[in-house]
Amino acid sequence: MSIGIKHNSIARGGGALSSSLPCRIKKHRYSKRMLRTSLQCWVFLIPVSVGMVVFAATPIFMSLFFSFTNYNGAFISQIGLFNFKRLFDFSSVAGERFLNSMRVTFIYVIANMAFCTVLSYALALFLHRKMKGIGVVRLLFYLPCLIPGFISGFIYMAIFRYSASGTTGLINTWLLNLGLPQATFFSAKSTAIPTLVFTSVFGLGGGMIMLLAAFSNIPPTLYEAARLDGAGYFKQLFHITIPLSTPIVFYNLVTSLIAGLQTFGTYAAYGTGPEEEFNFMAVEIYRMAFSYHNYGLACAEAYLLFVIVGLLSIIMFKFSGWVHYGDD
Amino acid sequence: MTTDFYTCSTQLISSSRRKARKTALDYIVKYAVALLLLCVVLLPVAFMLFQSVMSYPESSGLEMHLFPHSFQPSNYKIILDYLSQLGNTLLVVAINAFFIPLTACITAFPFARAKFIGKKVAFAIILATVMVPASVLQIPTYTMYATVGLTGKLASLWIQSFFGGGALNIFLVIQFMRTLPKELDEAALIDGASLFRIFAVIIMPLVFNVFVYICINTVIAQWMDFQGPLMYLATGSEKSYTLALKFYVDYTNSTYLSDHYNEMMAMVVCMSLPPVALFLVFQQRMIGGIKIGGLKD
Numbered sequence: 104m105s106i107g108i109k110h111n112s113i114a115r116g117g118g119a120l121s122s123s124l125p126c127r128i129k130k131h132r133y134s135k136r137m138l139r140t141s142l143q144c145w146v147f148l149i150p151v152s153v154g155m156v157v158f159a160a161t162p163i164f165m166s167l168f169f170s171f172t173n174y175n176g177a178f179i180s181q182i183g184l185f186n187f188k189r190l191f192d193f194s195s196v197a198g199e200r201f202l203n204s205m206r207v208t209f210i211y212v213i214a215n216m217a218f219c220t221v222l223s224y225a226l227a228l229f230l231h232r233k234m235k236g237i238g239v240v241r242l243l244f245y246l247p248c249l250i251p252g253f254i255s256g257f258i259y260m261a262i263f264r265y266s267a268s269g270t271t272g273l274i275n276t277w278l279l280n281l282g283l284p285q286a287t288f289f290s291a292k293s294t295a296i297p298t299l300v301f302t303s304v305f306g307l308g309g310g311m312i313m314l315l316a317a318f319s320n321i322p323p324t325l326y327e328a329a330r331l332d333g334a335g336y337f338k339q340l341f342h343i344t345i346p347l348s349t350p351i352v353f354y355n356l357v358t359s360l361i362a363g364l365q366t367f368g369t370y371a372a373y374g375t376g377p378e379e380e381f382n383f384m385a386v387e388i389y390r391m392a393f394s395y396h397n398y399g400l401a402c403a404e405a406y407l408l409f410v411i412v413g414l415l416s417i418i419m420f421k422f423s424g425w426v427h428y429g430d431d
Numbered sequence: 432m433t434t435d436f437y438t439c440s441t442q443l444i445s446s447s448r449r450k451a452r453k454t455a456l457d458y459i460v461k462y463a464v465a466l467l468l469l470c471v472v473l474l475p476v477a478f479m480l481f482q483s484v485m486s487y488p489e490s491s492g493l494e495m496h497l498f499p500h501s502f503q504p505s506n507y508k509i510i511l512d513y514l515s516q517l518g519n520t521l522l523v524v525a526i527n528a529f530f531i532p533l534t535a536c537i538t539a540f541p542f543a544r545a546k547f548i549g550k551k552v553a554f555a556i557i558l559a560t561v562m563v564p565a566s567v568l569q570i571p572t573y574t575m576y577a578t579v580g581l582t583g584k585l586a587s588l589w590i591q592s593f594f595g596g597g598a599l600n601i602f603l604v605i606q607f608m609r610t611l612p613k614e615l616d617e618a619a620l621i622d623g624a625s626l627f628r629i630f631a632v633i634i635m636p637l638v639f640n641v642f643v644y645i646c647i648n649t650v651i652a653q654w655m656d657f658q659g660p661l662m663y664l665a666t667g668s669e670k671s672y673t674l675a676l677k678f679y680v681d682y683t684n685s686t687y688l689s690d691h692y693n694e695m696m697a698m699v700v701c702m703s704l705p706p707v708a709l710f711l712v713f714q715q716r717m718i719g720g721i722k723i724g725g726l727k728d
Contacts, residue, residue, distance in 0.1 A: 133548065141548040143626040144541035148553060151538040154594025158572065159560050165571035178573065229464070240465050242714070245478055249706045253654030253675055254699050258475045259494075261482070261692055273478060273495045305475050312718065330510065340598070344672050365564050367658050371679050388566045393662065405566040412564055 169402035176396050186403035200379070201404060204387040207296065212363035214300045216356060223310030224352070228344070229319045230311065241315065245308035256372025258304045262349075263288040289373060295380040299369065310355055316345065317351040346427040353426045357419055361400055364412050384408050441614065459568050459688070482696035483507070490693035506697035510627050513674055515697070519585055520674040524653045526589040532645040536594030536638055540600075540630050543608035544616055561598045565658070573662055583667025588659050600645050607641045647718060651706045674702060 133141075145152075173181045182303050187317045192198045230241055250258070264272030275285045288298045321343065329339050367385040374389075381392075387406070392401035439588050478497060486501040510517070541547060542554055573582065583586040595601065615637075617631045625634070635642075660676040669677065681688050684694055710717055 137546075137548070140545055140626070141634075142545035144545050145549075147537050147541045147626070147630070150534050150593060151595035152565050154562070154591065155556065156700055158591055158594060159563065159568070162568040162571035162575070163473050163563065165568050165574070169570065176577075180724055199603060221647055229468075232461075234458070234461065240469070243469055244472055245710075249649075249651070249710050250475065250479075250699075250703045251675075251706060252703055253657040254678070255475060257695065257699060260697075262475065264495075270495065271493060273497060275493050305472055307472065333459055340452070360563075361564075366565065370685070373684070378438065385564075385566050389569075389658075389662070392570050392573075397442065398574070402567075405564065405570065408564050409567050413562055427591050430629070 158198065159314050165319045166405060169399050171403075172399045174398040174402075176398055179399075187407075190403060190407065197400060200387065201407075202384070203379055204382045204384050208364060208366070211296055211299065211358060211366065211383065214296065215303055215363055216359050217304050218300050219285050219307065219310055219359065220356065223302070223307045223355075225316060226307050227311045227314035227318065228340070231315060239314070241308075245312055246365050247305040248308045252368045253371050254332065255302075255305070256369060259305075260289065260372045262303075263298055265290040291378055292378045292380050295373075298375075299381070313355060314348060315350055317348040321347045329415045337363060349426045350428060353419075353423055357416065360419065361412060364408065364415075479696045479699050481592075482692050484697075485693045487691060487693055490696075491633075491690055503693065506693045508703065509694045509698050510701050513677060515670060516672050516674045516677045519671060522672060523585055523588045524650055525651045526593045528646045528649045529595040530589075530592040531600060531649045532604075532642045533596070534593060535645060536635065536642060537598040538595055538601050539604035539608055540634060541626075543605045544629075545626065545632065557598050557601060562665055569658075569662060574575065576663060582663050582670060585664075585673075587663035588653075588656075588673070596645075603645065604638060604641055605693060606637055612723055643713065643716055647709050647717060650709060654705055678702065702716045 107192075133422050141152055157385075170186055171182055171184065173185070174180045189195050189197045190201045193202045210372075226244065229243070230237065234240075247255070251393060262273045264270065265285055266272075267285075271279070272288070277354045278285055289295055325343050325347075326339055327344060334342070365385045366383045367389065369381050369383065369387045370389070372379050375386060384404070388404050391404060392398050397400070467606055483506055484502050484504055485499045486503045487505075489499065489501050537556075542550065565631045574586050576582045581590065611634070615633050619629045621632055655675050656673070656677065657675050661675045661679070663681075664676055666673055669680075671679070678698060688695065
């Protein structure tokens with residue numbers, strides 16, 4: 104392999120030279136050793152290649168095909184653009200549902216990203232200090248993240264339960280004991296998403312742990328130099344800590360955007376929420392396919408989600424000028 | 432001169448005392464804030480633990496409260512109703528937790544340690560799959576499974592683990608393998624070892640840490656996976672459900688069960704235990720995995 108690499112680099116150097124010369128030397132062919140290495144390498148890639156063809160490429164094209172049909176799990180009788188026409192006609196039932204699911208998904212994703220980013224950053228800053236027992240404190244903050252997301256919904260449902268008559272949840276009982284009126288939390292359209300965003304408080308430990316790792320990678324010499332120059336806590340924060348941790352913040356933002364657009368776990372405990380307020384896009388697609396057996400329409404919705412995820416990711420990377428990457 | 436020295440030193444002492452008092456106050460405030468925040472964040476954990484030992488009238492009474500007045504650990508007997516589903520879940524988790532990291536390592540090896548024809552294109556294709564939402568894949572995958580008769584069978588949850596292990600895991604292993612010194616495989620090549628031998632004998636033992644990291648992450652993710660079982664298994668018989676699916680079906684469909692908060696929370700505690708235990712045992716590795724780029728040991 105080492106010889107193969109050397110050979111290749113020489114060939115590349117030759118190529119650069121030849122392109123500057125008027126007469127072109129015939130393009131370099133791969134050496135025997137390179138071919139043999141490649142063959143061996145592709146043997147390693149057999150499993151992933153099969154996986155890519157069977158579990159990625161095939162479904163992607165099948166899904167694209169289904170989105171132009173009225174496939175219902177058994178047969179196809181119509182081919183055309185009608186699914187997309189229905190989805191973009193917001194006065195139709197399907198279009199209205201789709202518009203609603205996009206609306207709630209975007210509100211939830213944006214609110215949740217802002218809420219989690221700010222609070223987990225503040226929490227990480229607060230815990231980024233030398234204190235006795237800080238390790239245990241950090242661990243305890245991380246503990247709720249280890250409760251699987253799918254069942255934590257059932258816990259929140261009980262804590263935030265609202266009932267005009269009958270068993271009320273823990274928080275509402277506390278409110279009543281304080282002489283305050285009950286809050287509707289998950290039971291009313293207007294408070295459902297704010298409550299769901301608030302429950303992210305219990306999952307702040309995940310972002311915090313990544314940020315703490317980023318903070319500990321900042322060379323302490325920077326802080327020493329800043330202190331010698333007389334910089335206070337806030338100067339150090341705004342000129343060292345925040346700029347040098349932007350890559351991990353950006354990573355968190357991108358992953359939480361992609362994950363947030365595909366929120367499905369809420370379906371277990373909350374279903375579709377009050378007045379379809381938790382009918383997020385992944386939930387809508389699932390129901391369209393498996394409850395209404397309209398696979399074609401579901402695939403069309405999935406493809407629109409695909410386009411949205413792609414566009415938003417590209418936009419985020421385009422506007423990532425604020426992210427500070429080190430020189431190395 | 433001496434008086435000067437005296438005042439100077441008393442000033443010093445008093446200022447250091449003031450400083451000590453200030454830092455002590457500082458400490459108290461910081462611990463108090465930390466404690467207060469912990470009370471908020473740990474509320475769900477405390478709630479599930481306390482509810483799980485309450486008696487039925489207490490947990491489902493009109494007024495919910497946090498601290499239990501009764502102690503009824505027999506709620507935990509509910510796990511006995513879930514034993515066959517527990518077995519199914521363990522089987523699925525075990526297969527995934529072994530083969531996902533393994534195939535991720537196999538796939539990552541040529542990308543990290545060799546040059547070959549088509550490397551850039553192959554890498555770009557693998558990374559591009561991160562962008563594809565699961566929703567796009569799930570309906571065709573379901574129809575494919577239905578035609579080969581995999582729906583309703585546990586195999587539908589582990590069959591994919593043999594084919595690549597996911598782009599993000601592959602990427603993680605590549606990053607890690609790149610940090611290993613090049614001299615290792617060069618020396619082996621000179622001795623006439625093939626790439627397969629280098630992978631199995633030299634590289635695999637060295638990436639053991641990252642193998643374990645992916646393994647534990649897979650266990651945590653698969654243990655309570657909800658979407659997969661709901662789609663592929665829900666149409667089958669209850670015998671082949673996973674724990675998460677049976678819990679979901681039981682506690683959203685029947686009013687009796689969803690009213691029994693004490694038993695439900697006992698079940699929730701049981702289902703939360705494995706991830707917590709795994710994390711506590713492998714804590715150092717898990718946190719190390721986050722900064723894997725700089726990991727050197």
